[in-house]
Amino acid sequence: MFGSSALQDLGARLGIDPQTASSLISEYLPKIVDGLSPQGEAPAQQDLLSEGVNLLKGKLFS
Template sequence: MGLLDQVVGALAGGQNGGGNTQLIQAVLQLINNPQIGGLGGLLGILRQSGLGEAADSWVSTGRNQPVSAEQLQASLGDSLLPGLAAQLGITPQQASSGLADLLPQIIDHLTPDGRLPQENQGDLLTEGLALLKKGGLFG
């Protein structure tokens, strides 16, 4: 069973998704990190590292382009992945693999109108966790 299937299972009341829910929460905290510059800052990092087309597809209303764990490792590697991995008690490779599955979907759901939310529209972490609790993040 893939990571996404485990997350969907967790949202549906499955038993094996606890760590994946933690990964989703960690991704939302990463997006909301003021040192990164929020969602726009994270997208900027991805664009600068060559993942701009894929990242822009996650924001747009069209189909999300996939990224590989290796691409995210190269893009976020030494700056963000070690801290995320340490927070979750997993390796940076496991973190990048989880991000490859989750990040496109999380960003897609945080930008339903095909554009970044305005800064004054509220806390993305709160909005994302609310989506997660309602089961709407992957539904």
């Protein structure tokens, strides 16, 4: 899903290696998608990008 250059960029931004970035994405992306779409549906009034960033911050930096 994510190319090696994207993982390298993400790792550099977070101060981790690309393999760790890949592992974190593999672990947390499904949880983030589940959190954004309860019962498989995204509420229309919700800003999904903002909600996703907030969930990601909470998972990675808590």
